Amino acid sequence: MKKVRSSRVSRSRLPYLLALPIIALSFFLVLYPIIQGIYISLTDKTLGAATGKKVSFVGLKNYNELLHSSAFLNSLRLTVIYAIMNVIFSVGAGLITALTVNKKFRGRGGVRALLTAPWAFPDIASVIIFIWILNSAFGVIGIINVHLPFDTSGGWLTSSPYAFISVVGISMWKTFPFYSIVILSALQGVPEDLLEAATVDGAGPIQRFKTVILPSIRPTVLLLSLLAFIFAFRQFSMIYLTTGGGPERDTETLVLMVYNTAFKYFDYAFSSAIGVAGLIVTVAVASTYLLLTGRSEKGAR
Amino acid sequence: MAVVRGSRKKVFVMNSARYIFVGIICTLVIFPLYWMVVTAIQPPNVTLQYPPVLYPVHPNLLGFKQLFHGNPMARWLLNSGFVASITTIITVSFSILGAYSISYFKWRGRAAFAFLLLFTQMMPEALIVIPIFKIYDRLHLLNQLPALSLIHAAFVIPVGVWILRPAFESIPKEVNEAASIDGCSDMAILRKIVLPLTSPAIIAVGVVSFFASWGDYLMAVTMISKKELYPASVGLASTMSQLDTPIQTLLSGALLYGLPPVILYMFIQRFVISGLTAGAIKG
Numbered sequence: 001m002k003k004v005r006s007s008r009v010s011r012s013r014l015p016y017l018l019a020l021p022i023i024a025l026s027f028f029l030v031l032y033p034i035i036q037g038i039y040i041s042l043t044d045k046t047l048g049a050a051t052g053k054k055v056s057f058v059g060l061k062n063y064n065e066l067l068h069s070s071a072f073l074n075s076l077r078l079t080v081i082y083a084i085m086n087v088i089f090s091v092g093a094g095l096i097t098a099l100t101v102n103k104k105f106r107g108r109g110g111v112r113a114l115l116t117a118p119w120a121f122p123d124i125a126s127v128i129i130f131i132w133i134l135n136s137a138f139g140v141i142g143i144i145n146v147h148l149p150f151d152t153s154g155g156w157l158t159s160s161p162y163a164f165i166s167v168v169g170i171s172m173w174k175t176f177p178f179y180s181i182v183i184l185s186a187l188q189g190v191p192e193d194l195l196e197a198a199t200v201d202g203a204g205p206i207q208r209f210k211t212v213i214l215p216s217i218r219p220t221v222l223l224l225s226l227l228a229f230i231f232a233f234r235q236f237s238m239i240y241l242t243t244g245g246g247p248e249r250d251t252e253t254l255v256l257m258v259y260n261t262a263f264k265y266f267d268y269a270f271s272s273a274i275g276v277a278g279l280i281v282t283v284a285v286a287s288t289y290l291l292l293t294g295r296s297e298k299g300a301r
Numbered sequence: 302m303a304v305v306r307g308s309r310k311k312v313f314v315m316n317s318a319r320y321i322f323v324g325i326i327c328t329l330v331i332f333p334l335y336w337m338v339v340t341a342i343q344p345p346n347v348t349l350q351y352p353p354v355l356y357p358v359h360p361n362l363l364g365f366k367q368l369f370h371g372n373p374m375a376r377w378l379l380n381s382g383f384v385a386s387i388t389t390i391i392t393v394s395f396s397i398l399g400a401y402s403i404s405y406f407k408w409r410g411r412a413a414f415a416f417l418l419l420f421t422q423m424m425p426e427a428l429i430v431i432p433i434f435k436i437y438d439r440l441h442l443l444n445q446l447p448a449l450s451l452i453h454a455a456f457v458i459p460v461g462v463w464i465l466r467p468a469f470e471s472i473p474k475e476v477n478e479a480a481s482i483d484g485c486s487d488m489a490i491l492r493k494i495v496l497p498l499t500s501p502a503i504i505a506v507g508v509v510s511f512f513a514s515w516g517d518y519l520m521a522v523t524m525i526s527k528k529e530l531y532p533a534s535v536g537l538a539s540t541m542s543q544l545d546t547p548i549q550t551l552l553s554g555a556l557l558y559g560l561p562p563v564i565l566y567m568f569i570q571r572f573v574i575s576g577l578t579a580g581a582i583k584g
Contacts (some may be wrong), residue, residue: 018402021395029455033432113567114509120566122516125559126536158354234425255427275428
C-alpha cells in the first residue's frame, strides 16, 4: 500500500522533473536576459569604453525618446513592410508552385527534393553567393542589368530602393520553395471525390480552386503566412551581412537597429528599449498564432 | 471525336505549360547554387571576365586545396562540427524529456510551458543577444565553444519538442497502458517503447539541431572573438570582408560549408514540416 502511494507521488512530480531542464535553460538564456534588457532600458547605460561612468536610473526616458525617434519609427515601418512583402511574395509564390507541382509528372520527386535546398542552405553561404551574384562590377546580374529600363549602376546592395528589393528577393529565394512543399503536403488532404464531383459539374480550374481546394488548405496557408511574418521579423544575418542596414538606414529592420545601436553607437540602454518594443511585437504575434491555431483546431473537430 | 481531339490538345497545352513553369521555378531555385559551384571550380581570371560565361571554364579543384593550405578553414569547420555536436546532444535529450512531459502527462503549468516554448521559438535572438553577451561576459563564458552550444540549444529546443510531440502522441495509448500494467515505470516506457518507435523523428531532431547550430552567425560572432575558435560561419564572413581572398577560395569554402545541410535536409523534409506547423497546431 505504502509503495503504491509513493509511486503515485513521484508520478505527479515526474512531468515537472521532465520539463525542468528546458525550463532552467530558458530561464538562464531567455527570461533572465529579457528581464536584464527591460532593466537596462530604464537606465542610461552605454557599452564599451566608459566603464567608469556611473549608471543611473532614468525611468521611461528611453521610451519617450523612442516614440519621438524618426529612426525607430522608420525602422518599425520598414520591418512591417518587409514582413508583409515576405508574406505576400513567398507564400504567394509557394502556393502557385504547389498547385502546379501537385499533378503527377515525371521527375516530381526530384523537384520536391530540390525545393528543400534553399531552406537548408545556411545564411552565410547564401549571403556569400548573393553578394557575388549581385556584385556591381563582376556579378552575373550584369547580364540582366543592361536590359533593365532603370539604372542600377549604384549597385543592387548599395543603392535605394534596390537594396531593399534585393533583401526581399534573397529572403524569397530562401523561403518560397519550402513553403510550396508545406502547402503541397496540405494539398494531399484535399478530398479527391469532391474535386471529381466539381469537375463533373463543370467547374473550371479557378472555380475548383475557390470552392474545393482553398477551403481545405486555408488553415495551412494562414499558418504559413504567420510563420513567414515571424521569419522576416527574426531575420538578422542575411540582411546584416549583405547591406548592414544601409544604404543610410534603408534596410535597417528592428533587429538590425537593436544590434547597431548597441555595437555601432554603443547606446546599450536605447538599444534595450528598442528590444523591448520588439518583444511586444513577438508576444502579439505569438498570441495571434495561438488564436489562429486554436480556431483551426476547433474548425477541424 | 472532334471534341475528344480538342480536349486532348488542351491537355497537351496544359501539360507543356506546367513543364515550362516547373522549369522556370527550378532554374530560379537552382541557379544561385549552380553559380556557386561554377565559381568554386574555375580559375579567378575566368570568373572575372565580362560578360560572364554561364558554364565552368578550365574546371579545377584548386579552391578547395587553397582552403586547407595556409587558411584556417579546416579548423573553423571542425569548430562548427564540435559546437553543433554538443548542441545536438543537449537538444535531443532535453527535447525528448520535454516532449514526453507535454504529450503523456496532464499537469498544472503545461499550457504555460507550451507558451514558453512557442515564445522562445518566435522571438528574434537578436533582441536579447546583448544581455546574453553581458551575462556571459560576467560568467567568463565568452570564447568557450560549449557555452555557445548552450545558447544554440536554448533556441532550437522548441522546434525539437514540436517535432517529437506528434510522433510521441501517435503511439496508441493501449501499448503504454499494457506496459504500465506489466509493471513498467514511466521512464521505462519512454526508454523501451516510445524511443524505439519514434527513432526517425528523433534523428530528425538531431539533424535540425545540428544544422541550426552549424548555420548560426549572430550568436557566434557575438560570443566568440578569438580567430582560432571561430565557427565556419564567422570564419567565412571574416574571409568575405578581406579583399585579398581569391573569389574561388571563398566560394569553395561556402560550398563546403553549405552542402552538408542541403543533402541531409532532403531526407528529413517531412519532419521539418511537422516541426514548423503540425506540432504547434495543438498548442
